[in-house]
Amino acid sequence: MNVSVNAAAADPRPAAFYLRIVHGIKRRPWIARLLVIAALILMWEVAARYLVDPMFLSPPSRVATSFDMLFATPGVPAALQATLWELAVAFLISVVIGLPLGLAIGLSRFSYRSFMPIVMLLYGTPQITILPIFILYFGIGPASKIAFGVSHGIFPIVITVVAGVQNIKPILLTSARSMGANRWQIFRWVVFPHMIPSFFAGMRLGMTGVLLGVLLAELYVSTAGIGYFTTMFTQNFDSTRLLGLITTLAAMAVILNEAVRRAELHFGRWRRFEAGRQA
């Protein structure tokens, strides 16, 4: 992976060889991307080793080799597992409520005009301010985290489903109707296939929201779960385990995001043949 220029300079092989390497990197941006990531990690390593007190910042080499120590900490694997479970449940609930709600709002002009402003208003409010209320009502267990995740995940799903239903070209509906399709047939053969790409786009945005909501609630509750451990590691200046925990959660988020993004790309394929790009 590391085709660094310094290593190349010490090598006695002819210049054409390095030109080929440079050319190869130029044609493949992902190699340069990996090099940038490697450089960033190297900077972090240098900063943590020589510039910052190790109490505050642990070098990546130590974080990477201390994962076993992190997972051996009593309660950490259980907390991570609980978070993953909360994410899954919150996402599922968001989709199960958001999809029919989006359809109900988007399929009729009247309900669209009546309820869409309310949805946008709720979506626009900073929900973080009501996090203490969620904890108060649902306790410090998984229920409050799931509820807060749903409150973040549901609106993007509703809004994208509504947009997907609304963006169907009127001519398609008119022609279906003129050929004598009934309401169900129009839904099944016109609305439904047009909805699939936006549904998956909504799922992706919903997943982003669910991740934010669940993690916010997890970090807020400092007496149990992830929040307990981040608080404890911070107070003990245990930056190695803190960074290990953050990295694990970030990796979890990346995997979940990537999964729904792949699903979106897969199920949105047929749309690409159309002229207009899906918003």
Next chain:
Amino acid sequence: MNDRGSRRDRLLSRLVQAAFVIGLLALWYLATTRWGVSHLLLPNPLLVWREFVDVLSSGEFLPDLAVTLGELAIAFLISSFSGVTVGYLISRSQYLIRVFEPLLAGIYSIPIILFLPLYVLLLGLGPASKIALGGTISFFPIVLSTIAGFGYVERIYITAARSMGATYYQLFRYVLLPAALPVILSGLRMGFTVALLSILGSETLASLAGLGHRIVHLAESMDMARMFAYIVFAVAIAALLNTVVSALEARGKRR
């Protein structure tokens, strides 16, 4: 559909919205007065209103608001300056765009709030950690939209301006900037919203002062009516700021 019918429809929609809001308030009121929901869980709306008026008239909110807005201003200044600069530099080469754009978008898809404990460890519980988090989170929409704005200007315009002998300054001032500005302004608005959210969020999670801290403090002392009043206040401030920023964005785009 004829005109009268659509007007009646619109009126009916407004009516439904009003009924929704009034119904919610009525439910809230009835729940606290008739159905005996504990006032520790749900305070009486009239009491909340009285507290809200008290918060406003006593000026008690000022120090917390000043802290929150100060953090927001510094964080947004840092992220907009660095985001536009870095985005512009990256956008100057198609190759750099292809290297950095997916990288930045990938990092942006991680919930950056995760790094708050690290920032608190490095910078303490004071405003510095909030500014750092707000700046980090809002950097990404700004840099991504700047890349999108400057990087995808139609080549034909650039070629035309060059062939007519435009200097680099002229090219930037009359071709690149007008083409990129609407996209950048959208990014700046998004960055502002995200910065506000993350600063309120980090104040809620770990802080010593600010609106988010005040709400948590009141929740922990179970002063529910005042907490609800502060939530209303914070939501109103956020709505006001977002409206102002959206108006500025629209104005900047019209020019």
